[in-house]
Amino acid sequence: MASIKDVAGLAGVSVATVSRVLNDKGYVGQSTRENVEQAIKQLNYKPNEVARSLFKKKSNTIGLIVPDIMNPFFTELARSVEDTATNLGYNVILCNSDGDSEKEQSYLEVLRQNYVNGIIVSSNTLTANQVEELNIPVVSIDREISKGLPTIVVENHKGAVLATQFLQSKGCTKIAHIRGTDGVVNAEERCSGYLEVVSNEPWFSDSCIVNGNFDMQSSIEATKELFMNHPDVDGIFAANDIMAIGAIKVAHQLGKKVPEQIKIVGFDGITLSTVMTPELTTIVQPIYELGEKATIVLVNQMEQQPLEKTYYRLDVELIERNST
Amino acid sequence: MASIKDVAGLAGVSVATVSRVLNDKGYVGQSTRENVEQAIKQLNYKPNEVARSLFKKKSNTIGLIVPDIMNPFFTELARSVEDTATNLGYNVILCNSDGDSEKEQSYLEVLRQNYVNGIIVSSNTLTANQVEELNIPVVSIDREISKGLPTIVVENHKGAVLATQFLQSKGCTKIAHIRGTDGVVNAEERCSGYLEVVSNEPWFSDSCIVNGNFDMQSSIEATKELFMNHPDVDGIFAANDIMAIGAIKVAHQLGKKVPEQIKIVGFDGITLSTVMTPELTTIVQPIYELGEKATIVLVNQMEQQPLEKTYYRLDVELIERNST
DNA sequence: TTGAAAGCGTTACCAT
């Protein structure tokens, strides 16, 4: 692996000069520049990023911390972050926290030790203080950590209202909600949207809301419990698609026809929601755009560019398919 | 951010000594060691990984290059690689190549410039020579690059035979195959397994094989074409689960009942195959284990440990569910 | 048992 010294030697100049042409900084004579470029080509020289990082105290890398890449929502997010980061000249280090705050902390430490330029994180446990102390640009995605921090989220409340009203408009007379993970902001928001629509209905009671953890297994259990207490439920709004799919499975098992006897709507708009049968009616988030926006906001912050806006709440949209 | 100098200063020793206790290398007096550890704690000192990397010419990082993390197979693979790497003390940089050899090359270069210790790659275009030139440990996964290179794959041929025979045993009288991407080794192997079973059947003709690209869209088109030419097909073996799901969708659209009128089996055993309706009969690969094995083999190579074995072909298993 | 110093590959400042 040729180093800058080799290039300097071959071109008959100092390393300082090579560095200047490399970075297009400072004065370099035309012929000198050509010499150097010649030598670079000849040696197939590529600057050593680690040495650069050491000097700059920046590694051209951003960390992405998500609970679990296996959740399709985060898969799509990760892909868009990776795409966008690559286009902007950054690498991404992937971290799965499993929502565990110890893992989060440890990743945060590792990322710092590696001089990442910035971090995109989706966390429930991280506090504003911890982020402050890090002293690295951070963008929070999907979940809000603190109003002051750069954040990219969606219209959770609105989406939930949309979903619930839609079920009403389809003739549902008793609508239940499968909640997301306790303590996660977006789960609260979606639940409150649901409540806004139905809390004054005569049939409503607290047990129309059952608790899931944004994953399939918890949803299956929650749905079973729900049907036990309320066999007459004819509409379900699940706080994400995976849980909606779980609910559909249970409905099938219990011999309830979807959408004839029970209508179900999800939230997220993951690709999966279009490939299953029946295709899922859902509140679609612009997932790719979320990741893109987050990356751009982060990079702007890293590069100290003016931030017109640091808090984005992107819009959502109801897409009707065959589960309603 | 405290540096090793700060620690040395506070402990009243030289940086060399601090380095020794940090790495547990060389002689350090008991009381000196305690002093240093004291200082480290007090300053909450964490060694700078970038500086270490520069000296060691290794960054404690491995690169993972996959075609597309959005393909559930690679999602699961990525998760297992990340888990295993983390346990062994390595970070992972994620790269999506989209099967594009230019992107692959560019990632390879970036990874090298960042002193990654090793690379796990799933590629069709990479050649043995290119890997040689890299001069970095590489493990090939899911697809074989060259016999000489460390490789983790599965029993593709056997799985295909299993799948096809199973369809026969279920009474299918005309079995078609949706092939994987042209030029990809595992697609060839799966196709040859299929051929082994049916090529001598009286009903068989080349047009019983249609071409897909391991993704949903291509499979949908391929399946339509298939039913056009062979309306009497009553069994399909798809080279992966996503394509099998696509085939099921098309069957539905055409009013063919699965599994009554047509039986379908996939390959991979992605989580998705159990959440859809009907649940998919498929050849299950040990995906998590693939990633784990690949990481372990790679790390052994990186750490110059004896490699008992460098080529693994893991077993597969047919799981019968509701699509057959 | 400990310390001084060279070196890893860059960049940026100060001279010339």
Next chain:
DNA sequence: ATGGTAACGCTTTCAA
């Protein structure tokens, strides 16, 4: 316009 050199934070060799 160009070169010398300190510095980034660490590890390792050599000496003491």
